[in-house]
Amino acid sequence: MKIAFVGKGGSGKTTLSSLFIRHLVAVGAPVVAVDADINQHLGAALGLDDAEAAGLPAMGDRLPSIKDYLRGSNPRIASAETMIKTTPPGQGSRLLRVRENNPVYDACARPVKLDGGTARLMVTGPFTDADLGVACYHSKTGAVELFLNHLVDGPHEYVVVDMTAGSDSFASGMFTRFDITFLVAEPTRKGVSVYRQYKEYAQDYGVALKVVGNKVQGQDDLDFLRAEVGDDLLVAVGHSDWVRAMEKGRPSAFEHLEEADRDSLRTLQATADVTYHRRDWERYTRQMIHFHLKNASTWGNARTGADLAAQVDPGFVLGEGFAATA
Ligand SMILES: Nc1ncnc2c1ncn2[C@@H]1O[C@H](COP(=O)(O)OP(=O)(O)O)[C@@H](O)[C@H]1O
Ligand SMILES: [Mg+2]
Numbered sequence: 001m002k003i004a005f006v007g008k009g010g011s012g013k014t015t016l017s018s019l020f021i022r023h024l025v026a027v028g029a030p031v032v033a034v035d036a037d038i039n040q041h042l043g044a045a046l047g048l049d050d051a052e053a054a055g056l057p058a059m060g061d062r063l064p065s066i067k068d069y070l071r072g073s074n075p076r077i078a079s080a081e082t083m084i085k086t087t088p089p090g091q092g093s094r095l096l097r098v099r100e101n102n103p104v105y106d107a108c109a110r111p112v113k114l115d116g117g118t119a120r121l122m123v124t125g126p127f128t129d130a131d132l133g134v135a136c137y138h139s140k141t142g143a144v145e146l147f148l149n150h151l152v153d154g155p156h157e158y159v160v161v162d163m164t165a166g167s168d169s170f171a172s173g174m175f176t177r178f179d180i181t182f183l184v185a186e187p188t189r190k191g192v193s194v195y196r197q198y199k200e201y202a203q204d205y206g207v208a209l210k211v212v213g214n215k216v217q218g219q220d221d222l223d224f225l226r227a228e229v230g231d232d233l234l235v236a237v238g239h240s241d242w243v244r245a246m247e248k249g250r251p252s253a254f255e256h257l258e259e260a261d262r263d264s265l266r267t268l269q270a271t272a273d274v275t276y277h278r279r280d281w282e283r284y285t286r287q288m289i290h291f292h293l294k295n296a297s298t299w300g301n302a303r304t305g306a307d308l309a310a311q312v313d314p315g316f317v318l319g320e321g322f323a324a325t326a
Contacts, residue, residue: 007184012214017162018045023265026116058125059143085142086292090313173291187221235264281319
């Protein structure tokens with residue numbers, strides 16, 4: 001299952017992603033955690049110290065080799081140079097799974113020990129001004145999009161992406177890559193306006209969107225969120241002393257997280273799990289082609305000097321029937 005946490009900066013995306021990842025690992029689920037947030041803090045939120053976090057390999061730096069591996073022997077993709085972030089897999093492409101070892105994980109993922117097990121962590125790498133807005137060919141999140149578009153994931157295995165709700169994710173189609181999107185919103189007008197904007201994009205593409213209220217203090221906050229987002233409000237998380245202690249560098253065992261928050265995390269997992277029956281690999285493939293053609297005509301063809309529409313393999317549908325090709 002592919003799950004995104006989005007929202008305004010400072011709303012608590014990274015905090016809630018990290019708690020959800022800890023929860024999944026604690027219940028024994030396989031997890032790939034991906035930091036695609038503009039502020040790269042997921043490693044720290046998962047307990048890595050500064051040196052460990054700084055030592056994580058950046059997916060953005062490894063784009064050429066990721067592309068080379070994923071295109072495999074696909075005859076429609078002549079070279080890594082003509083592969084853009086939206087280039088869809090086809091016959092001959094190499095596909096990825098959550099539970100396996102592959103060269104992409106070898107290059108980009110590092111194990112992070114958590115209570116009860118280990119998560120694989122991948123990070124896009126730090127964003128610069130040049131990455132914002134104009135991010136096309138060298139897009140940092142492009143590596144994540146390629147990963148998601150070549151991933152054949154099943155139930156009870158999880159890819160959790162901590163992600164900025166920026167224009168890049170809307171232009172590329174990244175926002176359509178998830179079984180469910182958790183929009184983290186504080187009970188403020190700004191928090192709610194990010195929700196409205198996201199909802200508008202999401203509606204046209206059948207994106208499952210739920211709001212996770214954060215830093216909710218008392219009934220008035222809850223009433224506000226309920227009035228603004230209605231039934232899209234899934235859970236409301238309050239101030240957590242466990243999170244605060246962790247921020248002070250005094251982490252305690254995950255089992256000591258406040259019971260109400262543990263309950264919210266169980267609800268998030270249950271909500272993600274029930275979206276599995278809505279899986280539609282044909283639609284998933286169709287949407288990636290839609291956004292690929294859009295990116296090809298707006299900048300990709302010009303940038304690569306190739307007709308990128310020809311990369312689409314009309315007979316190919318990504319899905320669980322495929323075995324990973326080594
Ligand atoms: N439920 C919470 N309880 C206590 N502190 C929180 C909570 N949610 C977020 N914070 C704190 O708020 C700050 C911003 O959260 P963060 O997860 O980094 O936001 P984002 O990733 O959306 O920018 C951090 O210092 C974090 O520890
Ligand atoms: Mg963050």
